[in-house]
Amino acid sequence: MRSSRPLSIETRIKVILTAIAMALTALTVGTALTQGFFERAGEARLLLETARSAASGLPADHVEPLLKRLKPFWKEAPRAQGAETVRSADGQEWRFVLDRAAIWNALVYRQRYVLVAGLIGLLVAVELAVFLAYSLTRPMKILAWGCEQMRSGRWVRLPTLSRTPYELEALNEAFNGMVDDLKRWQEFQKQAARVERLAALGSVAAAVAHEVKNPLASMRIHLDLLRGRLPEKEKDCLEILGAELDRLNQTVSQLLSYARPRPPLFGPVDVRDLLSWTASMTSTPCRLAAVNLSWAVEEGCPPIWGDGPQLKQVMLNLVLNAVAAQPNGGSVRLEAQRSGQNVALRVEDAGPGIPAELLERIFDPFFTTRPDGTGLGLSIVHRIVEGHGGRIDVESTGQKTVFSVTLPTAPPGKKES
Amino acid sequence: MPFLLLQILVFGAYTLALVFLAGEAFNWKEDRRLFYVGGNRLTLVPMVGTFVATWMSAASVLGYTMWLYADGYVAFTGSVNGWLIGLLFMPFIVRKLRASRALSLPQWLGDTFGDRRLRSLSAVSLIGAYTFYMVIQFRAFGTIVATLLDIKVIVASALVYLFVLYTTFGGLPSVARSDTLNLALILGGVLLAAGNLLKRAGSLAAVHAAIAERAPAMLHPWSEGWSPLVTTLMMLSWGLGVAANPQYAVRLLSARTTRDAYGTLAYSSLIIGAIYAGLTVLGLSAFVLFPGVRAASDELAFTRLFSLALPPLPALALFLAVLAAAVSTANSQLLLAACSLCYDLSPREGRNRGDLVTEDRFLFKNRLAIAGIATAALALSQFRLPGVLLIGRYSWTVVAICFFLPLYVIRTPRPRALFVPLSAALLLHLFLTVFLGILPELALLPALALEGLLYFWPRRKGP
Ligand SMILES: Nc1ncnc2c1ncn2[C@@H]1O[C@H](COP(=O)(O)OP(=O)(O)OP(=O)(O)O)[C@@H](O)[C@H]1O
Ligand SMILES: [Mg+2]
Numbered sequence: 001m002r003s004s005r006p007l008s009i010e011t012r013i014k015v016i017l018t019a020i021a022m023a024l025t026a027l028t029v030g031t032a033l034t035q036g037f038f039e040r041a042g043e044a045r046l047l048l049e050t051a052r053s054a055a056s057g058l059p060a061d062h063v064e065p066l067l068k069r070l071k072p073f074w075k076e077a078p079r080a081q082g083a084e085t086v087r088s089a090d091g092q093e094w095r096f097v098l099d100r101a102a103i104w105n106a107l108v109y110r111q112r113y114v115l116v117a118g119l120i121g122l123l124v125a126v127e128l129a130v131f132l133a134y135s136l137t138r139p140m141k142i143l144a145w146g147c148e149q150m151r152s153g154r155w156v157r158l159p160t161l162s163r164t165p166y167e168l169e170a171l172n173e174a175f176n177g178m179v180d181d182l183k184r185w186q187e188f189q190k191q192a193a194r195v196e197r198l199a200a201l202g203s204v205a206a207a208v209a210h211e212v213k214n215p216l217a218s219m220r221i222h223l224d225l226l227r228g229r230l231p232e233k234e235k236d237c238l239e240i241l242g243a244e245l246d247r248l249n250q251t252v253s254q255l256l257s258y259a260r261p262r263p264p265l266f267g268p269v270d271v272r273d274l275l276s277w278t279a280s281m282t283s284t285p286c287r288l289a290a291v292n293l294s295w296a297v298e299e300g301c302p303p304i305w306g307d308g309p310q311l312k313q314v315m316l317n318l319v320l321n322a323v324a325a326q327p328n329g330g331s332v333r334l335e336a337q338r339s340g341q342n343v344a345l346r347v348e349d350a351g352p353g354i355p356a357e358l359l360e361r362i363f364d365p366f367f368t369t370r371p372d373g374t375g376l377g378l379s380i381v382h383r384i385v386e387g388h389g390g391r392i393d394v395e396s397t398g399q400k401t402v403f404s405v406t407l408p409t410a411p412p413g414k415k416e417s
Numbered sequence: 418m419p420f421l422l423l424q425i426l427v428f429g430a431y432t433l434a435l436v437f438l439a440g441e442a443f444n445w446k447e448d449r450r451l452f453y454v455g456g457n458r459l460t461l462v463p464m465v466g467t468f469v470a471t472w473m474s475a476a477s478v479l480g481y482t483m484w485l486y487a488d489g490y491v492a493f494t495g496s497v498n499g500w501l502i503g504l505l506f507m508p509f510i511v512r513k514l515r516a517s518r519a520l521s522l523p524q525w526l527g528d529t530f531g532d533r534r535l536r537s538l539s540a541v542s543l544i545g546a547y548t549f550y551m552v553i554q555f556r557a558f559g560t561i562v563a564t565l566l567d568i569k570v571i572v573a574s575a576l577v578y579l580f581v582l583y584t585t586f587g588g589l590p591s592v593a594r595s596d597t598l599n600l601a602l603i604l605g606g607v608l609l610a611a612g613n614l615l616k617r618a619g620s621l622a623a624v625h626a627a628i629a630e631r632a633p634a635m636l637h638p639w640s641e642g643w644s645p646l647v648t649t650l651m652m653l654s655w656g657l658g659v660a661a662n663p664q665y666a667v668r669l670l671s672a673r674t675t676r677d678a679y680g681t682l683a684y685s686s687l688i689i690g691a692i693y694a695g696l697t698v699l700g701l702s703a704f705v706l707f708p709g710v711r712a713a714s715d716e717l718a719f720t721r722l723f724s725l726a727l728p729p730l731p732a733l734a735l736f737l738a739v740l741a742a743a744v745s746t747a748n749s750q751l752l753l754a755a756c757s758l759c760y761d762l763s764p765r766e767g768r769n770r771g772d773l774v775t776e777d778r779f780l781f782k783n784r785l786a787i788a789g790i791a792t793a794a795l796a797l798s799q800f801r802l803p804g805v806l807l808i809g810r811y812s813w814t815v816v817a818i819c820f821f822l823p824l825y826v827i828r829t830p831r832p833r834a835l836f837v838p839l840s841a842a843l844l845l846h847l848f849l850t851v852f853l854g855i856l857p858e859l860a861l862l863p864a865l866a867l868e869g870l871l872y873f874w875p876r877r878k879g880p
Contacts (some may be wrong), residue, residue, distance in 0.1 A: 108419040115425045123579035130442040
């Protein structure tokens, strides 16, 4: 049916164990039979010798019953070649040969349990072989299945099997390790591709921003020049035009600072100053949105080692986001406290929060959910915080959002002291 | 060579053939469908092999031959005739069964009537019936080998136990493969022995003539003691029992095509007929040549009679045929009992394969069940419980009550309508057999009648 297929492990183990069981049985039974045969033959000869010497002194009719006792091992063969002869005192002769078949039969009968036990042993050996083969092939089967799954694009981990030999377990673990690494590698590649894409986007954006910035500046100047010459009732239009220009300018500056960030100029930044500045800068938007802003700095909070203007931009962006998230009123709370060698700044609002599926994208440039947003705010924050060797975390539920920025209090070299 | 040694060597050769022909026990790509119904892919040759080999059990080979030896043709009317009637029923369920994709008969029953209770009930009765039938197989073969080799029965039974265990571990594919080998041995052994005896007796006509002279009643198909009614009823209930036996129905499920299923039934009936003819010749000519052999049990009498009647080699072939019959029937029964236990009685097991690891665990559990049930049967076969045979016959008829009506009579099943009639039939059967002491086979008929009545009654009255 499938003669071309090589033998399976099960068949191989079965062949080996069968051969061993058969050889062992053949050996033990063969030895027992051969030894038994020679012993019996020896005994028979002894019996014959005694009978012969006894017969030589007896008359024929007394010898007959004596010869009966030779029966099981000797059979009469009057005309056989090489037969043993027994002669009575009055000269009658009997000829005997060894009855080998009878001896063999008796011996086999004596050994019958050993033979059957050998047969049973053979069957037990085969059944053990089957389970032995199973315990070997099961992990391989699962491994093959895993490879198959991977090939068809499904990530799987092999389950840990109970009672497998450790070598096969190692195989299993190696496979799982490989899967994990592959997965990480794939993840990493995805990340790298995204970074590359963003970088390309950033440089295009920077070029565009740069080209737009100069015309914008000149438009602003000419707008201011126009202001003196126009009649009073047209000035409203100019006002709007100016505000829009400013907004455009700000967007372009943001874009530039994202795409071509200025390296931070490090120095001690007082946390209290930072927060009070942020509060005063955002008081107008807060008032407009009916948001209640409060701030607190922990007693004895050390200064941050960082770039003052950049840190101000971080806080400003976070607070503006928080305000924007609660257009119908709410609260924003700023806190600063020491945490080990670092300072933790928290910006907490009572807005609707960020949906979980968006959380990992909010730091991407141009990601925004607001119609008038640029989506650059948080990406700039992220870049600044990273440039400071700090970290930023978000926690968001349906009732509140907390951004916490952790920044070092000392330059990296001095950290250990 | 001492004959005893030859006998043991022949059993050894059988072992090796089984081990290396029955093939893999743990299939590389196995799942529950492959294990239970051979993946519905069995072709004609293994189908016929497994169908006939399962059909010929040690008990029927022995029982029929010895009954024939004692009473003549009435044995045919009383047993084989009924079984063959059962075979005639089978073509009618092929399409019906194969339309469902069930893996077992209890599942088919439960699915057809949308009733889990039916599935559990029939599964329990299957486990009981098959376990006790295995006891009979173990005992029959154990006695024969124990007599042949002059060893203890338990040792001889252990031998057949291991054969059965080994072939069942591989599920239906391995059962079917080993059954094909077993069928060859059964057919060969029976025909060789029959031919040998017939040659010595002259011809079948000579045998008949001798019987007509010595015991003319043996040529009469009806027993004088029994009324024709009882004989007919007996025949009918044997027939119904065989027709409803899941061990044949499940084989129809596992054929590759419906055509193969019909082909299996056709070829199998020919081979079964040939084997029964061989056994008939054996029993009758043995009576003519060596009348009057008696022993405490059928098994003993069989061994004694044919060691006496046949030359060593044909006798050995005949005994090997009995071994093959015992193994091939017991392994398929064992598989079905394990299936009922692990699959039909476990509510969470679906019909489709789970993922690789759960499937592997599930099938391993099946193998444990196989070993457990076989061991229980081996243990039971060693107690000389008088009731074992009766319990066997009892659970047998229970199986027939569970399956006959839904398989052969009910055409359009009504959901959940069968449980009550079935339970009532089982209770009536219990009452008739236990309290009135009626033979289980005879009590089967009124129970079936009640079941049918209760099932069809409300529909006639309804709108
Ligand atoms: N405190 C907050 N509560 C709810 N959502 C927020 C909060 N902060 C940021 N987000 C979400 O993150 C998105 C990205 O913020 P980001 O500051 O990067 O851009 P933006 O605020 O939309 O635009 P821009 O800051 O440039 O005006 C926002 O559109 C908003 O959906
Ligand atoms: Mg923003």
